[in-house]
Amino acid sequence: AQSVTQPDIHITVSEGASLELRCNYSYGATPYLFWYVQSPGQGLQLLLKYFSGDTLVQGIKGFEAEFKRSQSSFNLRKPSVHWSDAAEYFCAVGVYDDKLIFGTGTRLQVFP
Amino acid sequence: NAGVTQTPKFQVLKTGQSMTLQCAQDMNHEYMSWYRQDPGMGLRLIHYSVGAGITDQGEVPNGYNVSRSTTEDFPLRLLSAAPSQTSVYFCASRTTRNTEAFFGQGTRLTVV
Numbered sequence A: 001a002q003s004v005t006q007p008d009i010h011i012t013v014s015e016g017a018s019l020e021l022r023c024n025y026s027y028g029a030t031p032y033l034f035w036y037v038q039s040p041g042q043g044l045q046l047l048l049k050y051f052s053g054d055t056l057v058q059g060i061k062g063f064e065a066e067f068k069r070s071q072s073s074f075n076l077r078k079p080s081v082h083w084s085d086a087a088e089y090f091c092a093v094g095v096y097d098d099k100l101i102f103g104t105g106t107r108l109q110v111f112p
Numbered sequence B: 001n002a003g004v005t006q007t008p009k010f011q012v013l014k015t016g017q018s019m020t021l022q023c024a025q026d027m028n029h030e031y032m033s034w035y036r037q038d039p040g041m042g043l044r045l046i047h048y049s050v051g052a053g054i055t056d057q058g059e060v061p062n063g064y065n066v067s068r069s070t071t072e073d074f075p076l077r078l079l080s081a082a083p084s085q086t087s088v089y090f091c092a093s094r095t096t097r098n099t100e101a102f103f104g105q106g107t108r109l110t111v112v
Helices: none
Strands: A003-005 A010-014 A019-021 A024-026 A032-038 A044-050 A056-058 A064-068 A073-078 A087-094 A100-102 A106-111 B004-007 B010-013 B019-025 B031-038 B042-051 B054-057 B064-066 B076-078 B087-094 B107-111
Touching: A003 A087, A003 A100, A010 A019, A019 A106, A024 A073, A032 A064, A032 A073, A044 A056, A044 A064, A044 A073, A073 A087, A100 B042, B004 B087, B010 B019, B019 B031, B019 B087, B042 B064
Parallel strands: A010 A106, B010 B107
Antiparallel strands: A003 A024, A019 A073, A032 A044, A032 A087, A056 A064, A064 A073, A087 A100, A087 A106, B004 B019, B019 B076, B031 B042, B031 B087, B042 B054, B064 B076, B087 B107
């Protein structure tokens, strides 16, 4: 069955540092890929998505992600983290059977 | 623009009680889903629907029922609540399988 793995449960970075959140998926074909962000007590907001074409996609709030087919990965990056980026980040995979499957999330903590 | 509306926001149930979590969307989306969010487990798919009259099971369907009589509404029923169903529940909708999912603000359910 398809699955999504986010290996990092909790990441701490200093404000201004670069960030990379990892996401790996298990699926036979190229899935639809998404990154969502959840602030405390809130619902989920879409950061970016990949369907096809250019493997480097740009999203909101200065985030980008790169799809690497050979590694079955879709890692999220930001060159300079702001304190307001502290939140939980979810990678999600949309597959042929119409399900949207989420990873377990990575909690980002930002120190001043 | 309301988007996805979930009611109630908070609920406490006693073991064995039944209740319905409501979800309504005003975006004319065909796809709707219910997820539960538990610490360290991300969002797990309970049930989903790809159109009125069509529903299917997700990863954790036991103890939950759904129906989809209209495009707008997708209620989630707990027939006999158990403490293991204590969780935060999110409803989401999207146009098709390769489009962004929009989330409600969640329902925090406690079963005592």
